[in-house]
Amino acid sequence: MSGLEIRQLRVSFDGFTAVDGVDLEVRPGDLRFLIGPNGAGKTTLVDAVTGLVKARGSVRFGGTELLGRSVHRIARSGIGRTFQTATVFEELTVLQNLDIAAGAGRGAWTMLRRRRGVPEPVAQALETVGLTELADSPAGTLAHGQKQWLEIGMLLVQEVELLLLDEPVAGMSHDERQATGELLQRISEERTVVVIEHDMDFMRSFARSVSVLHAGRVLSEGTVTEVQADPKVQEVYLGHTAAEDAADVAVQEA
Amino acid sequence: MNVLKGRSARAWAGFAGGAFALFAVAPFALSDFRLGLLAKYLCMAMVAVGICLAWGRGGLLTLGQGVFFGLGGYAMAMHLKITDAGPGNLPDFMQLYGTADELPWWWRPFENPVFAIAATVLLPMTVAALLGLFIFRRRVKGAYFAILSQALASAFAIWLVGQQATTGGTNGLTDIQGFFGYDLDDPVNQRMVYFVIAASLLALIALARQLIHSRYGELLVAVRDSEERVRFLGYDPANVKLVAYVVAAGMAGLAGALFVPAVGIISPALIGIVPSIEFVIGAAVGGRASLVGAVLGALAVAWAKTALSEEFPAGWTYFQGLLFIVALAFLPGGLASLTKLFRRRRAVAQKSPVIPVGEAA
Numbered sequence: 001m002s003g004l005e006i007r008q009l010r011v012s013f014d015g016f017t018a019v020d021g022v023d024l025e026v027r028p029g030d031l032r033f034l035i036g037p038n039g040a041g042k043t044t045l046v047d048a049v050t051g052l053v054k055a056r057g058s059v060r061f062g063g064t065e066l067l068g069r070s071v072h073r074i075a076r077s078g079i080g081r082t083f084q085t086a087t088v089f090e091e092l093t094v095l096q097n098l099d100i101a102a103g104a105g106r107g108a109w110t111m112l113r114r115r116r117g118v119p120e121p122v123a124q125a126l127e128t129v130g131l132t133e134l135a136d137s138p139a140g141t142l143a144h145g146q147k148q149w150l151e152i153g154m155l156l157v158q159e160v161e162l163l164l165l166d167e168p169v170a171g172m173s174h175d176e177r178q179a180t181g182e183l184l185q186r187i188s189e190e191r192t193v194v195v196i197e198h199d200m201d202f203m204r205s206f207a208r209s210v211s212v213l214h215a216g217r218v219l220s221e222g223t224v225t226e227v228q229a230d231p232k233v234q235e236v237y238l239g240h241t242a243a244e245d246a247a248d249v250a251v252q253e254a
Numbered sequence: 255m256n257v258l259k260g261r262s263a264r265a266w267a268g269f270a271g272g273a274f275a276l277f278a279v280a281p282f283a284l285s286d287f288r289l290g291l292l293a294k295y296l297c298m299a300m301v302a303v304g305i306c307l308a309w310g311r312g313g314l315l316t317l318g319q320g321v322f323f324g325l326g327g328y329a330m331a332m333h334l335k336i337t338d339a340g341p342g343n344l345p346d347f348m349q350l351y352g353t354a355d356e357l358p359w360w361w362r363p364f365e366n367p368v369f370a371i372a373a374t375v376l377l378p379m380t381v382a383a384l385l386g387l388f389i390f391r392r393r394v395k396g397a398y399f400a401i402l403s404q405a406l407a408s409a410f411a412i413w414l415v416g417q418q419a420t421t422g423g424t425n426g427l428t429d430i431q432g433f434f435g436y437d438l439d440d441p442v443n444q445r446m447v448y449f450v451i452a453a454s455l456l457a458l459i460a461l462a463r464q465l466i467h468s469r470y471g472e473l474l475v476a477v478r479d480s481e482e483r484v485r486f487l488g489y490d491p492a493n494v495k496l497v498a499y500v501v502a503a504g505m506a507g508l509a510g511a512l513f514v515p516a517v518g519i520i521s522p523a524l525i526g527i528v529p530s531i532e533f534v535i536g537a538a539v540g541g542r543a544s545l546v547g548a549v550l551g552a553l554a555v556a557w558a559k560t561a562l563s564e565e566f567p568a569g570w571t572y573f574q575g576l577l578f579i580v581a582l583a584f585l586p587g588g589l590a591s592l593t594k595l596f597r598r599r600r601a602v603a604q605k606s607p608v609i610p611v612g613e614a615a
Contacts, residue, residue, distance in 0.1 A: 050486065075488035087483045089476040096472050103469060104488030111470040158487055 002062030002078070002161055003028045003192060004049070009057035011041070011048050018044040019055070020216035026162075026209075031188040033203045034196045036213035037236065042196045043084070045213070046164045050074055050081050061162060076104060080160035084167050086147035090140030094131050094150055097139050098122045101154035121157050129153040129183065145176040152183065163193045169202055181206040212236070265463065268546065269456070276452040286441045293448040293516040295556040296455050300509035302537045302552035303458045303545065304502030309534070310542035311466055312498040313478030315396075318403030319506045319533045321410045322378035324525030326507030328414075329377055330514045331427035332361055333370030338431045346429070347422045358420045367434065371511075378507030379500050386499045390492035395481075404527055411526035426521020433515040447515045454512060455549075458505050462545055465501065474498055506533075532559070535574060539581045541590025551588060 006024040010017065019041040026032045034042045048055035051071040059066040066074050089097050099115055102122055118126075118135070126132040129149040134142065139150060148168050155163050168184075169177045177199070184193055185206060197203050203210065203224065210227045212220040220230040227233055280292060301319050308314045335345040336357070343349075344357065357365075364370045385406070394402060414421045422428065436443040465471050477484050477491045484491050514520050523529075532555070540551015555577070563570040581588060 070490075071482075071485040072488050072490045075486050081486055087480055089479050089483070091479060092472060092475060097476075099469065100473055100476050100484075101487050103473070106469070111473070112465070112468050114464075114467055115469050115472070154487070 003030075004162055004194070005058075005060040006045075006049070007058040007060075009045065009048060009055055009059060011044050011053055011055045013053075017216055019048060021057070022213070022216070022218055024211060024218060024221075026192055026194055028192055029188060029190075030192055030194075031184060031206065031208040032192075032194045033207040033210045034194060034213060035198070035200070035203060035210060036219070039215075040213040041216040042213050043166055046081060046166060046194075046196065049164065050079060072104075075158070075160075078159070078161040079164065080155035080158050080162070081164040082148070082151040082155070082166055082168060084170065086144065086151055088139040088142070088147050088150050088154075090138065092139060093136050094126070094139055094142070095122065095135040097150060098125055098153055098157050102157035102159075104158065121159075125153040125156045128156060128186075130179075145172045145180075148172070148180070149183075152180075152187070156187070161191050163187065163191060165193065165195045167196055167198060169197070169199055177202055178205075269460070272459075273456055276456070277449070280452075281445060281448070286444065289448055290444055290516065291557075291560060293444075293451050294513065295553050296448075296451045297509045297513040297516060298533065298536060298556040299549045299552040300451075300455050300458055300512070301506045301533045302540075302548045303455070303462050304505030305534060305537040306542055306545050306548035307462050307465060307474075307505075308498045308502035309537065310544070310548060311471060311478065312474045312495055314495060314499055314502075315400040315534070316403055316499070316502060317400045317534060318405075318407040318530050319502070320407040320525035320527070320530035321403075322382060322503040322506035323510035323513070323529075323533070324410060324414075324520065324522075325378040325381060325510065326374040327510030327514050327520035327525065328421070328427065329364065329370055329373040329507075330511035331430060331520045332364040333367060334430045334433065334514065335427050336361065336365050337367075337434075345427075347425065347427075348419065351419050351423075361420070374511035375504045375507050378503040378510075382500045382503030383496065386496040387492075390495050390499075393492075404530065407525065407530040408527050411522040414522045414525075422521070424522060426519060426524070427514075428519045428521070430514060430518045438515055438518060444516075447512070451512045451516060454508060458508070459545060459549065462501075462505075466545065470494075470497070531578070532574070535578045535581075537588075539577055539588055541588025543587065544590035547588050547590025551590075 004024070004026040006022055009019055009022045009024075011019040022041070022045060024045075034045070036042055044053065047053045049059050049066065051066065051069055051074045055067055057067070061077065061079060064077060066077070066079070069077075089100070092100070095118060096115075099119065099122055102119060103111075123132075126135055129152055131142075131146065131150060131153065134146070139147065142150060152163070152165070152168065165184075169180050172180065181202060184195065187193055188208070195207075207224050210222065210224055211218055212227055212230075212233050214236045219236060220227050220233050222230075276296075281289060284292060301323055305316055305319060308316045339345045348357075364373070389399060389402065414426070415424050417423065431438060433443065433447060436446065438444060438447070473484070473489065473494055474497075477489075477494045481491045484494070510520065510525075513524075533552075536552030536555040537548040538551070539555055540549070541547025555574075559570060559574070562573060585591060587594070
């Protein structure tokens with residue numbers, strides 16, 4: 001298992017600095033939550049790590065420098081991500097979605113032949129994310145939460161070592177959140193997981209460690225209790241009373 | 255599993271039916287003249303097979319297939335013109351317009367029949383590979399890709415017109431007499447050309463079907479629907495699209511090559527912007543994502559062009575434009591999507607609990 005090491009990461013768009021010198025270290029096997037108000041730079045940080053936006057500084061994963069590599073090469077070096085809105089291949093079935101995710105290393109000959117049966121890792125992933133019965137349904141017909149699970153399943157068969165999940169439980173019911181959280185805990189026993197999340201209850205229940213981002217910088221870092229006790233964090237969240245999140249942290253395990 | 259079996263059984267039945275119609279019915283039911291026209295339509299259908307793959311499955315609106323059709327056609331026609339002229343002689347149009355006393359250097363390799371036949375497919379594929387590398391690596395897509403393709407078709411046609419002395423200019427390469435030793439004026443040989451074309455079309459359909467149902471075909475649809483997502487799975491979408499583009503170009507090249515003996519001419523007017531759009535219209539009307547739809551659509555539109563332009567020569571262009579717009583605006587899946595709709599309706603009707611007997615069937 002490898003860890004993620006970010007040093008002095010900077011991303012700017014036309015003069016606006018979205019990520020402003022972030023240092024972040026995620027140990028192997030961690031289940032790290034990235035929280036922070038809207039516009040704090042959480043998604044941009046993930047975009048930079050996965051090669052979607054240009055960045056300066058250094059991002060190392062398992063000792064390899066990622067900055068400057070193309071998106072698909074970063075993906076091949078064991079880093080997978082999901083998006084705020086679930087993006088699965090709607091016209092393909094759940095099984096086809098997973099089979100494609102599992103296949104980036106396939107040779108030409110395998111690609112040009114038909115898929116026969118269900119590959120073992122795909123069957124396992126179907127089981128893990130609880131979509132076995134829906135394997136032959138088009139992914140476009142899945143419910144919102146199921147699409148998010150399918151995406152997580154795709155990361156599993158992709159055999160990534162680092163999962164970067166962008167608001168995986170947004171729009172899920174309470175039970176679905178619970179199931180997703182437990183799934184993430186299981187996954188993080190063998191892989192490193194980073195979750196961007198706005199839902200503070202969810203964060204409190206499942207995070208192993210937390211980083212708070214604000215205005216492109218890391219404001220605070222530590223366990224859930226440490227972060228919640230940090231006066232800087234309270235100030236940031238109280239300063240944004242309009243934001244939904246404000247009450248959440250302020251009330252602190254009432 | 256049952257669904258899969260049913261699908262491949264239907265495909266085999268359709269394939270056999272098509273072969274029967276092409277080889278056993280058409281040659282007897284049609285006059286030599288009409289059979290010759292059918293051979294021409296089948297060439298259009300061959301291009302449509304490639305368009306189904308690149309556009310229908312890969313989302314690449316290939317509005318410039320005339321370039322590849324033309325490369326294949328000219329490669330074949332150059333060889334046939336050289337052999338028509340006989341050893342030591344220049345093709346007829348070069349004697350008329352040409353200033354050179356000998357064959358231009360880039361005509362010479364086409365004297366060799368093996369080279370010429372290989373070139374009809376490999377030349378378009380090579381050009382497509384080079385273009386595609388440039389286009390897809392730079393992430394040119396959507397409307398920009400379509401416009402670029404159009405511009406290429408236009409540029410190629412204009413270039414050919416400008417090279418009067420070596421390409422025949424606007425006239426193109428005309429009046430082709432023989433096909434590898436067979437006299438094309440003889441109806442028996444014309445019929446042989448028809449059979450070659452029909453067999454090639456069936457082979458291309460089989461090849462495309464294999465590609466569409468392979469893992470590559472699934473990946474191609476994934477790239478069409480969400481290119482970025484595919485990139486995050488560790489694939490380079492540029493390569494995925496490149497394969498479809500190159501295969502489609504090869505198919506168009508073969509179609510152009512076989513068009514030459516069937517019709518006896520290849521010219522800039524057959525490969526420029528308008529014909530390039532016509533190639534796409536057939537696939538759009540029939541259903542670009544469905545092989546059967548694209549092929550039948552291409553045949554129908556090519557037939558309608560002959561039938562309608564015999565009656566109303568001026569009206570055809572407008573009708574064709576209208577057809578394209580109506581198909582894209584109101585029936586993006588083409589006519590093929592109608593059958594799917596009916597099938598779904600029937601499935602819903604069968605599932606209704608009132609008549610449970612229907613399920614046994």
